[in-house]
Amino acid sequence: NREEGVTVIGEDITDRIRFEERLMVSEARFRAIVEDQTDFICRWIPDGTITFINESLSRFSGISCKDMNGKSIFSFIHPDDRGNALARISSITKESHTQSAELRILDRNNEYHWLHWNTRGIFDGAGTLIECQSVGRDITQLKQSQEAISQSEVLYRTILDNIQDAYYRS
Numbered sequence: 001n002r003e004e005g006v007t008v009i010g011e012d013i014t015d016r017i018r019f020e021e022r023l024m025v026s027e028a029r030f031r032a033i034v035e036d037q038t039d040f041i042c043r044w045i046p047d048g049t050i051t052f053i054n055e056s057l058s059r060f061s062g063i064s065c066k067d068m069n070g071k072s073i074f075s076f077i078h079p080d081d082r083g084n085a086l087a088r089i090s091s092i093t094k095e096s097h098t099q100s101a102e103l104r105i106l107d108r109n110n111e112y113h114w115l116h117w118n119t120r121g122i123f124d125g126a127g128t129l130i131e132c133q134s135v136g137r138d139i140t141q142l143k144q145s146q147e148a149i150s151q152s153e154v155l156y157r158t159i160l161d162n163i164q165d166a167y168y169r170s
Contacts, residue, residue: 062108
Protein backbone atom coordinates (compact mmCIF):
# COMPACT_ATOMS: atom_id res chain seq x y z
CA ASN A 1 0.00 0.00 0.00
CA ARG A 2 1.54 3.20 -1.16
CA GLU A 3 0.55 6.55 0.33
CA GLU A 4 1.25 9.79 -1.39
CA GLY A 5 2.20 12.88 0.50
CA VAL A 6 4.46 15.83 0.84
CA THR A 7 7.32 16.21 3.22
CA VAL A 8 8.21 19.71 4.30
CA ILE A 9 11.46 20.47 6.03
CA GLY A 10 11.74 23.91 7.55
CA GLU A 11 14.65 25.82 8.90
CA ASP A 12 14.49 29.00 10.96
CA ILE A 13 16.70 31.53 9.14
CA THR A 14 15.62 34.55 11.16
CA ASP A 15 19.03 34.97 12.80
CA ARG A 16 20.84 34.75 9.46
CA ILE A 17 18.52 37.34 7.89
CA ARG A 18 18.98 39.68 10.87
CA PHE A 19 22.75 39.24 10.63
CA GLU A 20 22.72 40.04 6.90
CA GLU A 21 20.57 43.13 7.52
CA ARG A 22 22.97 44.36 10.23
CA LEU A 23 25.89 43.69 7.91
CA MET A 24 24.28 45.73 5.11
CA VAL A 25 23.61 48.63 7.49
CA SER A 26 27.17 48.46 8.80
CA GLU A 27 28.59 48.40 5.26
CA ALA A 28 26.43 51.36 4.22
CA ARG A 29 27.61 53.30 7.28
CA PHE A 30 31.25 52.48 6.51
CA ARG A 31 30.87 53.51 2.86
CA ALA A 32 29.25 56.81 3.91
CA ILE A 33 32.15 57.56 6.26
CA VAL A 34 34.77 56.85 3.59
CA GLU A 35 32.95 58.68 0.80
CA ASP A 36 32.08 61.74 2.92
CA GLN A 37 35.66 62.09 4.17
CA THR A 38 37.29 65.37 3.18
CA ASP A 39 40.74 63.78 3.34
CA PHE A 40 41.94 61.83 0.33
CA ILE A 41 41.89 58.04 0.66
CA CYS A 42 43.72 55.77 -1.74
CA ARG A 43 44.34 52.02 -1.62
CA TRP A 44 47.00 50.48 -3.83
CA ILE A 45 49.10 47.37 -4.22
CA PRO A 46 52.87 47.52 -3.64
CA ASP A 47 53.73 48.08 -7.32
CA GLY A 48 51.72 51.33 -7.13
CA THR A 49 48.57 50.10 -8.90
CA ILE A 50 45.52 51.89 -7.49
CA THR A 51 42.67 49.67 -6.28
CA PHE A 52 40.42 52.33 -4.70
CA ILE A 53 40.06 56.08 -4.21
CA ASN A 54 37.34 57.98 -2.39
CA GLU A 55 35.17 60.74 -3.88
CA SER A 56 37.32 63.50 -2.39
CA LEU A 57 40.41 62.26 -4.24
CA SER A 58 38.33 61.73 -7.36
CA ARG A 59 37.24 65.38 -7.31
CA PHE A 60 40.82 66.53 -6.70
CA SER A 61 42.27 64.44 -9.54
CA GLY A 62 39.38 64.90 -11.96
CA ILE A 63 39.27 61.13 -12.54
CA SER A 64 36.29 59.00 -11.52
CA CYS A 65 36.78 56.38 -8.83
CA LYS A 66 36.10 53.62 -11.36
CA ASP A 67 38.51 55.02 -13.97
CA MET A 68 41.28 55.48 -11.40
CA ASN A 69 41.46 51.73 -10.68
CA GLY A 70 44.50 50.22 -12.37
CA LYS A 71 46.39 53.53 -12.74
CA SER A 72 49.76 53.98 -11.02
CA ILE A 73 50.14 56.26 -8.02
CA PHE A 74 53.56 57.22 -9.38
CA SER A 75 52.05 58.91 -12.42
CA PHE A 76 50.52 61.54 -10.09
CA ILE A 77 53.61 62.16 -7.95
CA HIS A 78 55.98 64.98 -8.95
CA PRO A 79 59.11 63.46 -10.59
CA ASP A 80 61.38 65.04 -7.94
CA ASP A 81 59.34 63.36 -5.16
CA ARG A 82 59.13 59.84 -6.61
CA GLY A 83 62.41 58.74 -5.03
CA ASN A 84 61.16 59.84 -1.62
CA ALA A 85 57.88 57.99 -2.20
CA LEU A 86 59.69 54.79 -3.24
CA ALA A 87 61.98 55.00 -0.20
CA ARG A 88 59.00 55.40 2.13
CA ILE A 89 57.16 52.49 0.52
CA SER A 90 60.18 50.19 0.69
CA SER A 91 60.56 50.92 4.41
CA ILE A 92 57.05 49.64 5.22
CA THR A 93 57.38 46.37 7.12
CA LYS A 94 55.14 44.31 9.36
CA GLU A 95 57.01 45.78 12.35
CA SER A 96 56.97 49.35 11.00
CA HIS A 97 53.73 49.38 9.03
CA THR A 98 53.09 53.15 8.82
CA GLN A 99 54.94 55.92 7.02
CA SER A 100 54.37 59.63 6.48
CA ALA A 101 55.51 61.75 3.58
CA GLU A 102 54.96 65.18 2.06
CA LEU A 103 54.69 64.84 -1.72
CA ARG A 104 53.60 67.02 -4.59
CA ILE A 105 50.59 65.48 -6.35
CA LEU A 106 49.03 66.40 -9.69
CA ASP A 107 45.48 67.79 -9.58
CA ARG A 108 42.70 67.97 -12.17
CA ASN A 109 44.24 71.14 -13.69
CA ASN A 110 47.70 69.57 -14.09
CA GLU A 111 49.06 71.63 -11.20
CA TYR A 112 51.01 70.18 -8.31
CA HIS A 113 49.82 70.51 -4.72
CA TRP A 114 51.67 69.57 -1.57
CA LEU A 115 49.93 66.74 0.26
CA HIS A 116 50.80 65.13 3.56
CA TRP A 117 50.24 61.37 3.29
CA ASN A 118 49.99 58.78 6.06
CA THR A 119 50.38 55.31 4.59
CA ARG A 120 49.66 52.02 6.34
CA GLY A 121 50.80 48.66 5.03
CA ILE A 122 48.37 45.75 5.00
CA PHE A 123 49.96 42.31 5.32
CA ASP A 124 48.79 38.75 4.75
CA GLY A 125 49.23 35.94 7.30
CA ALA A 126 52.74 35.21 6.02
CA GLY A 127 53.81 38.83 6.61
CA THR A 128 53.88 39.81 2.93
CA LEU A 129 52.82 43.36 2.07
CA ILE A 130 49.71 42.94 -0.07
CA GLU A 131 48.18 46.41 -0.09
CA CYS A 132 48.65 49.92 1.28
CA GLN A 133 46.15 52.54 2.34
CA SER A 134 47.16 56.17 2.15
CA VAL A 135 45.26 59.07 3.67
CA GLY A 136 46.27 62.50 2.41
CA ARG A 137 45.54 66.13 3.15
CA ASP A 138 46.35 69.17 1.02
CA ILE A 139 49.00 71.27 2.81
CA THR A 140 49.82 73.58 -0.11
CA GLN A 141 48.82 76.76 1.74
CA LEU A 142 50.85 75.74 4.78
CA LYS A 143 53.92 75.10 2.60
CA GLN A 144 53.44 78.46 0.83
CA SER A 145 53.18 80.25 4.20
CA GLN A 146 56.31 78.51 5.46
CA GLU A 147 58.19 79.51 2.29
CA ALA A 148 57.03 83.14 2.62
CA ILE A 149 58.22 83.26 6.24
CA SER A 150 61.55 81.72 5.26
CA GLN A 151 62.07 84.26 2.47
CA SER A 152 61.12 87.08 4.81
CA GLU A 153 63.64 85.88 7.39
CA VAL A 154 66.38 85.68 4.73
CA LEU A 155 65.58 89.21 3.55
CA TYR A 156 65.54 90.53 7.12
CA ARG A 157 68.85 88.80 7.93
CA THR A 158 70.43 90.08 4.69
CA ILE A 159 69.42 93.65 5.50
CA LEU A 160 70.74 93.45 9.06
CA ASP A 161 73.99 91.77 8.05
CA ASN A 162 74.71 94.38 5.36
CA ILE A 163 73.62 97.54 7.11
CA GLN A 164 76.39 100.15 7.25
CA ASP A 165 74.88 102.18 10.03
CA ALA A 166 74.33 101.29 13.65
CA TYR A 167 71.11 99.43 14.32
CA TYR A 168 69.33 99.69 17.62
CA ARG A 169 66.04 98.10 18.52
CA SER A 170 64.17 98.61 21.75
